[in-house]
Amino acid sequence: AQSVAQPEDQVNVAEGNPLTVKCTYSVSGNPYLFWYVQYPNRGLQFLLKYITGDNLVKGSYGFEAEFNKSQTSFHLKKPSALVSDSALYFCAVRDSYNAGNMLTFGGGTRLMVKP
Amino acid sequence: EAGVAQSPRYKIIEKRQSVAFWCNPISGHATLYWYQQILGQGPKLLIQFQNNGVVDDSQLPKDRFSAERLKGVDSTLKIQPAKLEDSAVYLCASSLGRGGPRGETQYFGPGTRLLVL
Numbered sequence: 030a031q032s033v034a035q036p037e038d039q040v041n042v043a044e045g046n047p048l049t050v051k052c053t054y055s056v057s058g059n060p061y062l063f064w065y066v067q068y069p070n071r072g073l074q075f076l077l078k079y080i081t082g083d084n085l086v087k088g089s090y091g092f093e094a095e096f097n098k099s100q101t102s103f104h105l106k107k108p109s110a111l112v113s114d115s116a117l118y119f120c121a122v123r124d125s126y127n128a129g130n131m132l133t134f135g136g137g138t139r140l141m142v143k144p
Numbered sequence: 145e146a147g148v149a150q151s152p153r154y155k156i157i158e159k160r161q162s163v164a165f166w167c168n169p170i171s172g173h174a175t176l177y178w179y180q181q182i183l184g185q186g187p188k189l190l191i192q193f194q195n196n197g198v199v200d201d202s203q204l205p206k207d208r209f210s211a212e213r214l215k216g217v218d219s220t221l222k223i224q225p226a227k228l229e230d231s232a233v234y235l236c237a238s239s240l241g242r243g244g245p246r247g248e249t250q251y252f253g254p255g256t257r258l259l260v261l
Contacts, residue, residue, distance in 0.1 A: 132187075
């Protein structure tokens with residue numbers, strides 16, 4: 030079975046400071062990991078994904094994420110937060126053992142960036 | 145490139161009524177997904193199509209939910225009869241779906257917000 034946890038319901042950060050949104054996962058095989066962002070009354074927008082290769086993945090809008098196999102984590106990071114980054118962030122995982130492409134999403138973390 | 149289209153954007157119905165949602169995926173995407181997102185939770189997959197065939201519908205409440213993708217392009221999700229707990233955002237997504245998706249990116253539409261009274 031595949032599962033993902035986002036331990037923080039909300040993360041508060043000041044504009045210009047670095048931000049981290051945490052994600053841990055559980056799979057039987059190899060993980061395929063994704064980050065999506067959701068703005069109010071909008072669908073989910075793809076930010077980045079880890080399939081294989083370098084543990085540090087760079088994505089849209091200056092975001093990056095680090096895959097850590099030993100800690101089963103895939104934390105989202107950005108060196109300098111913007112007020113416009115305020116949104117709901119979802120981590121998702123797919124187990125390589127799953128024949129389909131079913132994603133399991135975490136419960137989401139609300140990021141609040143204050144001026 | 146046009147994204148995933150969904151309609152309607154909002155729907156309010158009484159319990160025990162029926163409702164249908166429509167989705168048109170990104171052109172050329174063979175795989176289509178329907179997700180249910182209850183307020184305060186992450187999306188949950190209801191059904192996955194590969195062309196016009198069902199790949200996974202293990203989490204679809206089949207006593208009241210149905211979905212079809214007859215020509216392998218657009219899709220309809222129906223709820224009949226609706227219950228109060230069906231109030232949620234219904235998201236459609238699509239992906240390329242070529243030759244065994246290894247972590248394919250899914251692209252989401254804007255969603256349909258359903259309120260059941």
